Amino acid sequence: MTDLLLIIVSAALVNNFVLVQFLGLCPFMGVSSRIDSALGMSLATTFVLTLSSVVAYLLQTLLLIPLDAMWLRTLAFIVAIAVAVQFTELAIKKTSPLLHSVLGIYLPLITTNCAVLGVALLNTNRAHTLAESAFYGVGAALGFSLVLIVFAGIRERLQLSDIPQPFQGASIALITAGFMALALMGFTGMIRL
Amino acid sequence: MAEYQIRRCDRHLTGGIHPETHKQLSTAEPCVFVETPTRLLFPIHFSGGGPGEALVRVGDPVAKGTPIIRCQSGIVHVASRAGTVLEVTDHAMAHPSSERSACIVIEPDGLDRQDYLSPMNWPFDAETLRERAIEAGILGLGGAGFPSFKKWSNRTQTLIINAAECEPYLTADDTLIRIDTHSMIRGACLLSRTLDIQTIVIGIEDNKPEALEAIECALKESRSDCFFDIVLLDTKYPSGSARQLVWLTLGIEVPTGSRSVEAGVIVHNPGTLAALSRAIDGKPITDRIVTLTGESFTRPKNVIAPIGTPISHLIAATDTNPQSLHSVIIGGPMMGYRVTDFSAGITKTTNCLLAREVEVQPESPCIRCGACATACPVRLQPQQMVAALKGDALNRAIHEGLGDCIECAACNAVCPSNIPLAEWFRRGRFEMKERAREHQQASDARDRFEARNTRLERLAQEQEAKRAARKAKSADALNKARKAREEIS
Amino acid sequence: MIDVLVTVGSGVIGLTVIGFAGGALLQYASKAFKVEGNPLVESIDELLPQTQCGQCGHPGCKPYAEAIAHGESINRCPPGGQTTVDRIASLLGVESLPLDADTAAADQDLVALIIEEECIGCTKCIQACPVDAIVGAAKLMHTVIVDDCTGCDLCIDPCPVDCIDMVERPKAPDYWTPIHPKVISTDRFGQIEMQHG
Numbered sequence: 001m002t003d004l005l006l007i008i009v010s011a012a013l014v015n016n017f018v019l020v021q022f023l024g025l026c027p028f029m030g031v032s033s034r035i036d037s038a039l040g041m042s043l044a045t046t047f048v049l050t051l052s053s054v055v056a057y058l059l060q061t062l063l064l065i066p067l068d069a070m071w072l073r074t075l076a077f078i079v080a081i082a083v084a085v086q087f088t089e090l091a092i093k094k095t096s097p098l099l100h101s102v103l104g105i106y107l108p109l110i111t112t113n114c115a116v117l118g119v120a121l122l123n124t125n126r127a128h129t130l131a132e133s134a135f136y137g138v139g140a141a142l143g144f145s146l147v148l149i150v151f152a153g154i155r156e157r158l159q160l161s162d163i164p165q166p167f168q169g170a171s172i173a174l175i176t177a178g179f180m181a182l183a184l185m186g187f188t189g190m191i192r193l
Numbered sequence: 194m195a196e197y198q199i200r201r202c203d204r205h206l207t208g209g210i211h212p213e214t215h216k217q218l219s220t221a222e223p224c225v226f227v228e229t230p231t232r233l234l235f236p237i238h239f240s241g242g243g244p245g246e247a248l249v250r251v252g253d254p255v256a257k258g259t260p261i262i263r264c265q266s267g268i269v270h271v272a273s274r275a276g277t278v279l280e281v282t283d284h285a286m287a288h289p290s291s292e293r294s295a296c297i298v299i300e301p302d303g304l305d306r307q308d309y310l311s312p313m314n315w316p317f318d319a320e321t322l323r324e325r326a327i328e329a330g331i332l333g334l335g336g337a338g339f340p341s342f343k344k345w346s347n348r349t350q351t352l353i354i355n356a357a358e359c360e361p362y363l364t365a366d367d368t369l370i371r372i373d374t375h376s377m378i379r380g381a382c383l384l385s386r387t388l389d390i391q392t393i394v395i396g397i398e399d400n401k402p403e404a405l406e407a408i409e410c411a412l413k414e415s416r417s418d419c420f421f422d423i424v425l426l427d428t429k430y431p432s433g434s435a436r437q438l439v440w441l442t443l444g445i446e447v448p449t450g451s452r453s454v455e456a457g458v459i460v461h462n463p464g465t466l467a468a469l470s471r472a473i474d475g476k477p478i479t480d481r482i483v484t485l486t487g488e489s490f491t492r493p494k495n496v497i498a499p500i501g502t503p504i505s506h507l508i509a510a511t512d513t514n515p516q517s518l519h520s521v522i523i524g525g526p527m528m529g530y531r532v533t534d535f536s537a538g539i540t541k542t543t544n545c546l547l548a549r550e551v552e553v554q555p556e557s558p559c560i561r562c563g564a565c566a567t568a569c570p571v572r573l574q575p576q577q578m579v580a581a582l583k584g585d586a587l588n589r590a591i592h593e594g595l596g597d598c599i600e601c602a603a604c605n606a607v608c609p610s611n612i613p614l615a616e617w618f619r620r621g622r623f624e625m626k627e628r629a630r631e632h633q634q635a636s637d638a639r640d641r642f643e644a645r646n647t648r649l650e651r652l653a654q655e656q657e658a659k660r661a662a663r664k665a666k667s668a669d670a671l672n673k674a675r676k677a678r679e680e681i682s
Numbered sequence: 683m684i685d686v687l688v689t690v691g692s693g694v695i696g697l698t699v700i701g702f703a704g705g706a707l708l709q710y711a712s713k714a715f716k717v718e719g720n721p722l723v724e725s726i727d728e729l730l731p732q733t734q735c736g737q738c739g740h741p742g743c744k745p746y747a748e749a750i751a752h753g754e755s756i757n758r759c760p761p762g763g764q765t766t767v768d769r770i771a772s773l774l775g776v777e778s779l780p781l782d783a784d785t786a787a788a789d790q791d792l793v794a795l796i797i798e799e800e801c802i803g804c805t806k807c808i809q810a811c812p813v814d815a816i817v818g819a820a821k822l823m824h825t826v827i828v829d830d831c832t833g834c835d836l837c838i839d840p841c842p843v844d845c846i847d848m849v850e851r852p853k854a855p856d857y858w859t860p861i862h863p864k865v866i867s868t869d870r871f872g873q874i875e876m877q878h879g
Contacts, residue, residue: 033775034775037775059700063696063699063700064693064696067689067692067693067696068689068692069689069692069693069696069697071693072693072696072697075697076696076697076700079697079700079701079704080700080704082704083704083705083707083708086708086711087707087708087711090708090711090712090715091711091715093715093717094715094716094717097717097721097722098721098722098725098773100722101722101751101774101775102774102775104775
């Protein structure tokens with residue numbers, strides 16, 4: 001049990017996927033201008049991450065390894081992720097068309113989010129069990145959501161602040177992201193996983 | 194003797210500030226009547242109670258108490274002295290808008306003609322009292338000017354007399370309680386008997402010992418059977434704000450968006466209740482106590498002045514030359530507003546004229562110190578709200594609680610960067626109300642549009658049905674005729 | 683050789699199976715999550731001024747809201763003004779655009795006024811008004827209810843005697859605006875109006 005909790009903490013904070021491993025930066029920059037869209041995106045990514053890490057593990061254990069088709073791993077994972085993302089998109093369109101319209105192209109882009117594929121592949125590399133894979137996915141999603149929502153909150157306040165002309169827009173956003181990454185450096189080396 | 198108790202308030206206001214009160218400045222000298230001025234000015238639309246219409250024309254003679262303005266809410270404003278209507282013209286007013294608007298100008302003739310209402314005899318019911326409050330023009334004399342009769346209903350359970358007077362420099366209520374305690378108590382009692390209120394709460398700050406003594410004396414002599422709960426409040430600004438006062442005295446927190454009347458509590462200024470007592474005897478509001486105070490006045494004091502007295506006349510009553518002043522503040526230093534045209538006449542809500550020179554400090558950027566949030570009595574975040582308003586994000590400001598702001602300006606007083614926070618919130622709240630009004634208009638227009646479409650569709654369908662019925666009828670008749678012909682032939 | 687074929691074949695078959703399974707799941711999902719209508723349209727319609735004037739090219743505000751939900755440009759509503767364009771942009775999370783109309787005319791808040799001396803009681807304006815803001819009947823005086831008029835000016839053209847004018851919406855007699863703080867605040871250099879960026 002402690003192992004599983006450690007996995008979550010490691011994936012969420014110590015080895016945060018966005019600010020420490022620098023995966024999944026596209027939605028991080030693209031959807032974080034408002035808190036409500038950031039919240040929607042993080043919920044969608046959480047769902048996709050958890051689902052796809054479990055499905056990827058199952059695919060690998062039940063299909064790829066028996067058929068000795070590990071060389072098809074990347075393709076198979078991408079298909080699984082694409083199905084999960086499409087499913088999520090349909091669900092979001094039904095429950096909140098406003099969120100669907102606000103997220104726009106970034107929702108299907110979760111398919112190409114390297115964090116999602118990264119979680120699936122890292123599970124393979126580290127030979128996680130099913131439970132460990134699921135928790136790893138959850139931890140990664142928690143870390144992604146945390147960072148995305150905090151960043152969105154900061155960006156909303158930045159919009160109302162007096163920023164010097166050369167720094168306005170993307171520059172101050174990237175500088176802020178750099179500061180956040182600096183903050184997460186405080187966790188370096190705490191858990192080696 | 195009326196039953197009463199004095200207790201110390203055990204609740205403390207979160208936030209708020211302790212400004213220098215400067216109350217002794219205007220209480221050193223006794224309260225006096227001012228001479229009748231040579232002109233009396235009454236704004237038609239800005240006297241309190243909504244837009245109004247003039248009931249007199251140029252040249253009409255008026256007596257003290259003759260109705261001259263009737264407002265949309267029903268409230269009547271009367272001439273405060275006998276005289277003649279000189280003109281009805283656009284004039285400067287004692288109003289924060291610094292606009293000129295139609296005013297009735299009366300020239301008093303010094304004679305004592307009166308035009309009062311008939312005295313009311315107890316017992317009378319709530320409806321009669323309400324009508325009398327409308328005819329006598331009773332509105333909130335504490336400065337807000339809300340028509341008092343609108344607060345009264347059969348859901349009312351408690352009356353709070355707002356004797357806090359928390360704003361610095363103001364001593365008008367303190368003076369009224371000292372010199373006219375019986376009228377205030379009588380007004381409170383009659384109102385409570387009419388509305389079936391058992392407990393009358395008096396919220397009074399602990400810096401008014403003379404007023405407290407006067408209340409005790411009056412209660413000992415009173416034959417009322419109401420119970421009086423006198424609550425001594427810590428001297429802190431803004432404990433006199435209605436929501437804050439209800440919480441401090443009764444412990445009831447009025448929710449966002451609703452008023453204290455909906456919680457069964459009515460809060461009245463002592464002057465309003467004294468005026469109500471006089472109204473029951475037949476006298477409409479013709480005079481009020483005005484505090485003339487500030488370091489720029491030679492002899493600050495409280496005065497009893499007729500409604501409509503020009504500000505210059507009051508300034509002269511303090512032995513000060515009106516020319517020596519650039520502007521005066523109407524109200525207190527926290528929530529008051531400046532006027533520069535001293536020919537404007539005071540209204541029923543003008544409770545204080547404050548003359549002091551304050552250096553206007555330049556505004557600096559916000560340093561995020563958070564002093565404003567600590568000072569806010571409503572526990573809002575002024576820093577966030579002003580950032581949103583400056584960035585044109587009114588929705589964000591409303592989300593932060595702009596609708597709950599009481600515009601007390603405590604945040605202004607503590608801001609080290611001298612940012613005019615309260616002015617931003619005043620403007621923001623105005624825009625919020627405008628936007629709500631526009632949205633309501635748009636919704637109503639949409640409803641009417643859809644209703645019209647439904648109606649046109651229904652009419653078209655009825656037409657179709659009629660046409661089909663007619664067609665069927667004529668086809669039927671045709672068939673019958675054909676059959677008949679066949680049978681014959 | 684056979685090994686390679688078997689490996690590749692089994693892998694391809696496996697992938698095909700996954701693909702079909704995923705496709706079937708998505709088919710079911712698309713039926714289960716079918717959306718009737720478009721609730722986004724309601725949110726957009728809430729922001730439009732409801733003048734039903736047709737200046738956007740659509741026969742009313744709801745049709746324009748539907749068009750926006752399907753990708754039409756958001757800056758075609760003059761009665762809404764730039765404020766409405768910005769609000770729709772904020773709602774949809776897109777860039778705001780400048781209003782595609784004569785802005786000076788769009789900023790005014792106008793209502794119709796029937797000049798009663800010239801009115802002939804033909805009811806053409808009553809039939810034209812999309813929000814039923816004109817009262818009257820045949821051969822009787824027509825008049826505009828100011829509070830209900832949205833200023834769409836659809837009644838101007840049908841009037842055969844041209845007796846309808848568009849005037850500024852009258853404000854209540856006790857209407858006043860608090861001063862804008864930008865007018866009174868000064869920055870540390872003694873200059874009015876700090877630049878806010």
